[in-house]
Amino acid sequence: MSALKSIFGKDVDTTSSTYLGKPTSRVDGPAKVTGGAKYAAEFNVPNLLYGYIVSSGAARGTIKSINTAEVEKVSGVVKVLTHENAPKTAYLDSSHRDQLASSGGAPFRPLYKAELEYSSQPVALVIADTFEAARYAASLVKVEYEVAPHETDLRANMGKAHPPTVTRTGYVSAPKKPRGNPEGAYDAAAHKVDVEYSQPIEFHMPMESYASTVAYGEDGKLTIYQKTQGVQNCQEYVCSVFGLSSSDVQVISPYMGGGFGSGLRPTYDIYLSVLAATALRRSVRVSMTRQQMFSFSHRPEAIQQFKLAANSDGMLDAVTHTAIEETSQNEEYLETVVNWSGLLYNCPNVMLSHQLVNLDLASPADMRAPGAVTGLYAYECAIDELAYEAKLDPLAFREKNYAEKDQNEGKLFSSKELREAYRQAAEKFGWSGRPLEPRSMKKGSDLIGWGMASGSWEASQGKAAAKLVLTPDGKLVVSSATSDIGTGTYTVMTMIAAEFSGVAIENVTFELGDSSMVYAPVEGGSWTVSSVGSAVKTVCQELRDRLFKLAGKVDGTPLGDTKIGDVTFANGAMHVTGNPVKNVTYAEALKAGKIDKLELDTTELPQLAKQATHALYSHSAVFAEVSVDEDLGTIHVTRVVSAIAGGRILNPKTARSQIMGAIVWGISMALEEEGMLDDKVGRFMNHNYAEYHIPVNADIHDIDVIFVPEHDEVVNPLGAKGLGEIGIVGVAAAVTNAIWHATGRRVRSLPVTLDKLL
Amino acid sequence: MINFSYTRAGSVAEAVGAKSKANGAGRFIAGGTNLVDLLKENVERPRQVIDITRLPLATIEEGPNGGLRLGALATNADTAYHPEVQRRYPALSRAILAGASAQLRNMATNGGNLLQRTRCYYFYDVAMACNKRRPGSGCPAISGQNRVCGVLGTSDQCIATHPSDMCIALAALEAVVRVSGPQGERTIPFAEFHTLPGDTPQIENTLAPDEIITAIDLPESPYAEHSVYTKVRDRASYAFALVSVAALLELDGDMVKSARIALGGVAHKPWRSPEVEALLTGKTATKENFLPVAAALFHDARGYEHNAFKIELGKRAVVRALQLATKGTASIRDVNGQTADA
Amino acid sequence: MNAFSESDTAGGSTMTALPGKSPVKLTINGESTTVEVAPWTTLLDLLREYLDLTGTKKGCDHGQCGSCTVLVDGKRVNSCLTLAIMKDGSEITTIEGLTGKDGALHPMQQAFVDCDAFQCGYCTPGQICSAVGMIKEGHAHSDDEIREGMSGNLCRCGAYPHILNAIKQAYAATEKRTAA
Numbered sequence A: 001m002s003a004l005k006s007i008f009g010k011d012v013d014t015t016s017s018t019y020l021g022k023p024t025s026r027v028d029g030p031a032k033v034t035g036g037a038k039y040a041a042e043f044n045v046p047n048l049l050y051g052y053i054v055s056s057g058a059a060r061g062t063i064k065s066i067n068t069a070e071v072e073k074v075s076g077v078v079k080v081l082t083h084e085n086a087p088k089t090a091y092l093d094s095s096h097r098d099q100l101a102s103s104g105g106a107p108f109r110p111l112y113k114a115e116l117e118y119s120s121q122p123v124a125l126v127i128a129d130t131f132e133a134a135r136y137a138a139s140l141v142k143v144e145y146e147v148a149p150h151e152t153d154l155r156a157n158m159g160k161a162h163p164p165t166v167t168r169t170g171y172v173s174a175p176k177k178p179r180g181n182p183e184g185a186y187d188a189a190a191h192k193v194d195v196e197y198s199q200p201i202e203f204h205m206p207m208e209s210y211a212s213t214v215a216y217g218e219d220g221k222l223t224i225y226q227k228t229q230g231v232q233n234c235q236e237y238v239c240s241v242f243g244l245s246s247s248d249v250q251v252i253s254p255y256m257g258g259g260f261g262s263g264l265r266p267t268y269d270i271y272l273s274v275l276a277a278t279a280l281r282r283s284v285r286v287s288m289t290r291q292q293m294f295s296f297s298h299r300p301e302a303i304q305q306f307k308l309a310a311n312s313d314g315m316l317d318a319v320t321h322t323a324i325e326e327t328s329q330n331e332e333y334l335e336t337v338v339n340w341s342g343l344l345y346n347c348p349n350v351m352l353s354h355q356l357v358n359l360d361l362a363s364p365a366d367m368r369a370p371g372a373v374t375g376l377y378a379y380e381c382a383i384d385e386l387a388y389e390a391k392l393d394p395l396a397f398r399e400k401n402y403a404e405k406d407q408n409e410g411k412l413f414s415s416k417e418l419r420e421a422y423r424q425a426a427e428k429f430g431w432s433g434r435p436l437e438p439r440s441m442k443k444g445s446d447l448i449g450w451g452m453a454s455g456s457w458e459a460s461q462g463k464a465a466a467k468l469v470l471t472p473d474g475k476l477v478v479s480s481a482t483s484d485i486g487t488g489t490y491t492v493m494t495m496i497a498a499e500f501s502g503v504a505i506e507n508v509t510f511e512l513g514d515s516s517m518v519y520a521p522v523e524g525g526s527w528t529v530s531s532v533g534s535a536v537k538t539v540c541q542e543l544r545d546r547l548f549k550l551a552g553k554v555d556g557t558p559l560g561d562t563k564i565g566d567v568t569f570a571n572g573a574m575h576v577t578g579n580p581v582k583n584v585t586y587a588e589a590l591k592a593g594k595i596d597k598l599e600l601d602t603t604e605l606p607q608l609a610k611q612a613t614h615a616l617y618s619h620s621a622v623f624a625e626v627s628v629d630e631d632l633g634t635i636h637v638t639r640v641v642s643a644i645a646g647g648r649i650l651n652p653k654t655a656r657s658q659i660m661g662a663i664v665w666g667i668s669m670a671l672e673e674e675g676m677l678d679d680k681v682g683r684f685m686n687h688n689y690a691e692y693h694i695p696v697n698a699d700i701h702d703i704d705v706i707f708v709p710e711h712d713e714v715v716n717p718l719g720a721k722g723l724g725e726i727g728i729v730g731v732a733a734a735v736t737n738a739i740w741h742a743t744g745r746r747v748r749s750l751p752v753t754l755d756k757l758l
Numbered sequence B: 001m002i003n004f005s006y007t008r009a010g011s012v013a014e015a016v017g018a019k020s021k022a023n024g025a026g027r028f029i030a031g032g033t034n035l036v037d038l039l040k041e042n043v044e045r046p047r048q049v050i051d052i053t054r055l056p057l058a059t060i061e062e063g064p065n066g067g068l069r070l071g072a073l074a075t076n077a078d079t080a081y082h083p084e085v086q087r088r089y090p091a092l093s094r095a096i097l098a099g100a101s102a103q104l105r106n107m108a109t110n111g112g113n114l115l116q117r118t119r120c121y122y123f124y125d126v127a128m129a130c131n132k133r134r135p136g137s138g139c140p141a142i143s144g145q146n147r148v149c150g151v152l153g154t155s156d157q158c159i160a161t162h163p164s165d166m167c168i169a170l171a172a173l174e175a176v177v178r179v180s181g182p183q184g185e186r187t188i189p190f191a192e193f194h195t196l197p198g199d200t201p202q203i204e205n206t207l208a209p210d211e212i213i214t215a216i217d218l219p220e221s222p223y224a225e226h227s228v229y230t231k232v233r234d235r236a237s238y239a240f241a242l243v244s245v246a247a248l249l250e251l252d253g254d255m256v257k258s259a260r261i262a263l264g265g266v267a268h269k270p271w272r273s274p275e276v277e278a279l280l281t282g283k284t285a286t287k288e289n290f291l292p293v294a295a296a297l298f299h300d301a302r303g304y305e306h307n308a309f310k311i312e313l314g315k316r317a318v319v320r321a322l323q324l325a326t327k328g329t330a331s332i333r334d335v336n337g338q339t340a341d342a
Numbered sequence C: 001m002n003a004f005s006e007s008d009t010a011g012g013s014t015m016t017a018l019p020g021k022s023p024v025k026l027t028i029n030g031e032s033t034t035v036e037v038a039p040w041t042t043l044l045d046l047l048r049e050y051l052d053l054t055g056t057k058k059g060c061d062h063g064q065c066g067s068c069t070v071l072v073d074g075k076r077v078n079s080c081l082t083l084a085i086m087k088d089g090s091e092i093t094t095i096e097g098l099t100g101k102d103g104a105l106h107p108m109q110q111a112f113v114d115c116d117a118f119q120c121g122y123c124t125p126g127q128i129c130s131a132v133g134m135i136k137e138g139h140a141h142s143d144d145e146i147r148e149g150m151s152g153n154l155c156r157c158g159a160y161p162h163i164l165n166a167i168k169q170a171y172a173a174t175e176k177r178t179a180a
Ligand SMILES: Cc1cc2nc3c(=O)[nH]c(=O)nc-3n(C[C@H](O)[C@H](O)[C@H](O)COP(=O)(O)OP(=O)(O)OC[C@H]3O[C@@H](n4cnc5c(N)ncnc54)[C@H](O)[C@@H]3O)c2cc1C
Pocket: A690, B027, B028, B029, B030, B031, B032, B033, B034, B035, B036, B037, B052, B072, B073, B076, B098, B099, B100, B101, B104, B107, B108, B109, B110, B111, B112, B113, B114, B115, B116, B163, B164, B165, B166, B211, B212, B213, B214, B238, B239, B240, B241, C062, C063, C064
């Protein structure tokens, strides 16, 4: 098949592609392993001031006084900003809402008022000429509070649960009406499960803390080196909040030391650094401490109730799922938690409900597979319980109840190879030998258990643009204002550009992370490849059209009257397919057109009409083995096999890493992560990496990732569904189910720490 | 971090002199892994920091009466991997390697390890009350997030634990701490070195403010063949102990001639109970005989909301450690201190 | 005894004055320099804020993550808990110093690229320095020992299995070289 068919035809065939589908090392790898990659706090601009944030010790109440004058006497200190002296920013709450804010609500504004909203919120910013002086002076800040009562305990406040009152981009509210008659079906069913699952607050904890370096230009223009997943979202926010013109604010973020959703919305460091820089007319850097990384976003705590029932043949007959999550007092954070339960298996009778409780905490935020992780952790555990009630193997139960269409919306899937994922993963794992009964397997003195679960995540595409510049030296530079948060954006976009432009990959550079580039949505939700990648593909296709036209002007017209469909574009040249001698290099084409720099840009919109008729999701099948020391309760996840049906895999090397990392996250969620709130003081107490546990190397053993072939012509022009989230969904359930299989204990609250097994 | 001044001591006498002169506002610094951490947290706010790393106290050499002398400034890593420590005091080697990380053990010193402070969340957070940090301010841990806190020897003023792994093995080995002060040298038996919180949780040991630790003496040990350190924690590595046990047995066939058991993660000091250990003397080394010993060790334990499980866990860990010790040091698969049943 | 009194913080001029700097001689990545350092400056901040060697990362600033790992006199340590002033006379190797003068990657750096042993890359310099230090220490031979020996370096992206592969690749390459 010629490469051309893959451009104009609908089919993108991996075997015939030059780059796509081939394992490719990260193009930014050398920069990252040599220390050359620069992160937000590493742009050492001249005459930089350092801002150190002082955080509140109380959750609720009013600031009575702050000893600002005293602290400003410390040598090197330039200013202490507090709510009393901070310059005013935009008045309206709507001016503070970024692209991902809920439709109503009042986004948190630092140093804005004397009233406290939550413990550890910023209450002052000490600005000094060295980091050490700022840190020292911050330690001298004394804040006196008039403390007021607070509420941070979700369980104690369940009575205040209410349905969402606002909307949010990407949030799908629970269906208003039940499907069928879930109550009646439940009452009549042969096998039932009525259980409650809970999950604590979790924190994103990227390795790099949030930081903002504002370079203050002589003309008053701001260049902001920012840790963010969305440079343009930050730029718009800064302009809106500070009343600045977009030509005066540039936000740059070439590298990001992990985001996982925490940097989708602007973080308070950028507010504070711009506040200080504009007030002092100086360059300023504000970095959060690790402790402060616990003070602005988290995965919300959730308490979920299920009533599930199956009939005597093991067919799922009733699902009732209620999820209650916390949010802050000032905003309703919304994520889609319960709809998955109406989607994953075929079921005639379903009732879903999602409610919120407002607490005196920072607003929660999207965190890797937001909503799906929460809902499906609990649902997939409850389903495991139901399968056992029905005395069916959990895999057999799932296969029996396989959903051929999305019953929530009454749509067919654009593609869904979950069945094949089950098959391949089960085979690799060796599932077929699994005894149905728990406590059946032992290795030495340890109990062994096998568990499984499935996962799902939406495959969305948004509007995005890409720009390219081709120069006579044959170099192609493609850019878009997206991010690479470790997901491999640099690499995959370089591959896509090389594939569809016909420029050899070593001559292609992809640039990102600069708000002055053409439009890209925030990097999240697994939509970057589909959105930005589609735009890159299109602009590169336009390049070929242009070059082909220019080729007609080349002396002697080597391509003759060959139609574009019979021309191959490769290695920076066009030739008549099957006859490489008849060729025109891109440089020759540019020269013939008297062009010394060919620039093109394009904006790609999702094909909504086509997509709207289908349900667009990726799926996973996860199998886990645990070994449990029954005396001490210690749990080791010895093996995980995950098969992913995620559409076309563009770079198997980085794709594998993404799924593997997400599995580590799932293990972490199952066994380790927990924000420990002291409700008496309304504060997270394990606010550091020593006590907020995430896995270390020794916790992680064999992880096997399988990508099952999945062909999809609807989801987007690339046929790729995105992989950032799907890998984590279902993992915690698979691990928890395996723990039950090992021990016979259903632990229905995360994390499953050893004390829960004693 | 406060604006402290810095001096580098050229001799033990100079170090002691500087510390006396600073009058409570001076701190020695060795590996810095605990002090620098606490300086950044503003828990420690000294006016002067006295660098003792250039003092000649980093050797590990033969001690009196067939023992070994560990210099106060020998690093935890050098101590753990020292062939004589590994051969004669395997539980000590394993305890050290079960703690912190390789990087931290390269920095941390033996003296500093003894004096590291509690990891109680409230002690670390200066926005919170804490009797240890600010006497009389209260102890929010008692009714707060106390998973890391103790269940033995606690008081109504403080329920913190001593977080060291190394010290648990040292307690079991009945090490002796050598210190030097303005009045000269003296020795402190390990059992008398750390203290219980009582009404003065701010006091953690019997070292005088102007004394320096110079060495730790390990007496000759008959336990090398049957020594283990079992650490139970919330992740496989780089986490403090929920409960840990150093178990040393001297066996005659399957009969216990003498036993030493020290517990970590449960008290303000490494926890020992020689009377309870004596219950094993003359008994065969079997699970049936270990169970009542474990129960007796925790007889007076008191659990709190988030750590009551440590009582049951502790008992089980004691039994496990004694079983492993019976099997023998050599039979334990040992991955850099991660002891596991072979 | 560790009696604590918060009044240790003196008021007045002792409070507002900053500590003086002293010259500290260091050999950093083979080049010797003398820098004026205040007592409260950590080796990590010295590298990042004063010497523009930003390859060494700050993940927690409290010894809890390993991002700041560098080699001091050949040993891996957490530079965030190291006061620079105490290292007068030491040799420091950072991630920048592992790369050859000609830009050639160190075998460990190459192995990390080959094995895709990172995603965001923020923990990576620390992982690589730690791995180099670990191999020198000579206690890590099995997979389990490598995992344990590398457990002082958190990776939130979860690249652990690939980090293990990379270290094994570099290990094999080094052994081949020394055998040859
Ligand atoms: C993230 C993290 C995890 C850790 N995990 C563990 C663990 O799992 N298990 C464990 O046991 N430990 C653990 N540690 C603690 C570590 O072992 C100690 O910090 C270390 O042993 C302290 O030694 P140092 O030389 O660095 O002490 P420093 O920080 O230099 O000093 C500590 C204290 O001792 C005093 N001091 C030091 N030397 C002397 C001396 N010779 N004479 C008198 N006073 C002296 C100092 O003034 C200071 O008050 C961990 C530490 C960190 C940061």
